[in-house]
Amino acid sequence: MPAPHATNHPERKETVTAELSGMADREFRAVDLAAERGERLLFEHLEFKLSPGQLLQVSGRNGCGKTSLLRILSGLSRPTAGEVYWGDEPIRSVDGGTGSCLGYLGHQNALKEDMSAEENILIAGRLGGGRPERETVLAMLGGLGLAGYEDLPVRFLSQGQKRRVALARLLLQPRALLILDEPYAALDVQVIEVLRGAIEAHLTRKGMIIITTHQAVDIDGDCRNLHLG
Amino acid sequence: MSERGIQWFRFTAPANFYDLAGRLIPWFAALTIALFAVGLYLGLVVAPSDYQQGDSYRIIYIHVPTAWMGMFLYVLMAAYAAIGLIWRIKMADVMAKAIAPTGALFTFLALWTGALWGRPTWGVYWVWDARLTSMLILLFLYLGYMALHAAIDDRQRASNASAVLAMVGVVNVPIIYFSVQWWNTLHQGASITVTEAPTMATIMFVTLLIMVLAAWMYSVAVVLARARVELLERERNARWVQERLEGGTK
Amino acid sequence: MFHPLLALLRRDLTLALRRPQDALTVVGFFVVVVALFPLGIGPDPEFLRSLAPGVLWVAALLAVMLSLERLFSDDFRDGTLEQLLLVPEPMGLLVLTKIVAHWLITGLPLVLVSPLLAIQLNLRPDEIAILMLALLIGTPILSLIGAIGAALTLGLRGGGVLIALLILPLYAPPLILGAGAVDAVMHGSSAQAHLSLLGAMMVFALFATPWATAAAVRIMLD
């Protein structure tokens, strides 16, 4: 195993970044969205447009429907009214499913507790149709401060560490739009910095990001705000 | 074309459905009573007794209608459920849910009358005859549908999930029927089968027809009434409900 | 091993191997249920023999049904099911892959231990062969149909009991055909008709049920 060679490869970063799926020049639009949970109307007539390179921060108090909105935007839920468009296509009829153009990180980390961080990420990558390389995964995990934890079953990791593994998985799947539900929860300051760097990098290569968060994290780039409730 | 589209929309709008059903129910109820009165008179008094089965055959006048309604209502329920699921028409969901209890009731009655008819005819209450067994499984399908609907709190999700179940069930009903029939012939030969008087007298036929119609009208009336209650419950905060309450409507 | 579906299959099998007790519990249930029957109906070998096809099939059917609750619930709880919905592959195929993995873990072991139990119930070798063949064709049907129920009860309280009510009525046809096949051999006729119909049913279930299951998963996660 020629380990010394694997460090500091200048090309590696490019192979990760260059892959942003070819549809990255499309706009992402929400038109006249409405959602209800049980009896309650969460929001209606919600509209916005997101162009490549832009970030949208969704804010609002607890229970105002942030998570519901993100699930609708990612195509997991159907809105009560309205439609979400990826370019000119409704998101739920995009070729290959919504997952081919966006990545979603919900409240749950979606990790298999009996598998290691590395296995989890490799499998997710293959499920997404990619062929993730081991070194890339290890580098990403290292960057998020998980060096040495890669091959432990995930159930041994702390809440914050699990969150980082989930983030690593998402960042390693190059999708034009990343939808992040409270990505900062359970992260410490250092990792927040790393994540900020990753978000900014995603924006500079014309990616889009939709994010909900409690704490204000200033991000360099074209940022919009959407207030619910 | 467009006009029909609007009419259909008018019918599916909850308030219109509520009013229309409210006006129709008394008519269906009256028809039900009239048809049952005539049917029962013909079936119990006028029709002569069977030369083989004596008077016990008179159970046929309720056994056959309940069995038909049990099966037919399941198909109708699945059709409404499918419409509700595919085209997202809430009224169809309401109708599907409203049909289930009546369908289950008729299926149960078909089993009950079948058993009471079986005792004098075959000497036992229950035989594992293809038709009775299929009806029993149909009853389980109804119960499953209602249990699933009740188990899910979110109303839309409950409707959609039980719609999937109803559609799976309706595909399975013929498969179940044929496999049970096959099993039945293999195990018992043709020794026990219901022989519904090969040459049915006209009076019997007419009576049966009237009783089937009566069961039909009853189902329509009760299902519409239940759909109205269901609607009220779903839309209790809507303006049209409040308006009708203030107006002192029933 | 790079194709997404193969990756999913391997993932599920790996996870099952890391927790072998789950699969073993199902086999254990099957064995215990069959072993209890003679205690209930008496040890007469001929009588047991005549009941054997039905007993073995009903026990297998219950074992499969009980195991089904786990088919999606783990993935549902940790959020991986949600991520599966975002995988750019048809959900029906993903669901089918999970069912195949589930059958390999629970259905196949049932087929493999069935001869031991059949011997206890005094079945003859040719009858045992047909029993295994019928189970081999029939248990996938049970898994395929049961998956719909597993998906429809995701996240519901009392889901296990509800699955039984939803799914057991639909199990009537495979039960009739599967137990009937062994019965036919026992009475000296051929089991071919039973097995052909069972095979046709499996093909139909293979093509039809994964889509219903996929729809159910989408609905329950909506």
Add this chain to the structure above:
Amino acid sequence: MMEFLAMGGYAPYVWGSYLIMAGLLVVEMLQLRYRRRSLLAWIRRMARLRAQEEKQ
């Protein structure tokens, strides 16, 4: 009349069928009426409470 009620000796079976059917249909209708009434009463009360709240 007695002859009619006896149903040629099959009275328990015939009347057992007809009466149970009549009984269950009546139960279904009564249950539906009860459900409708309690629901309406409940909706009215909610409306009244809401009106009071608005006044304050």
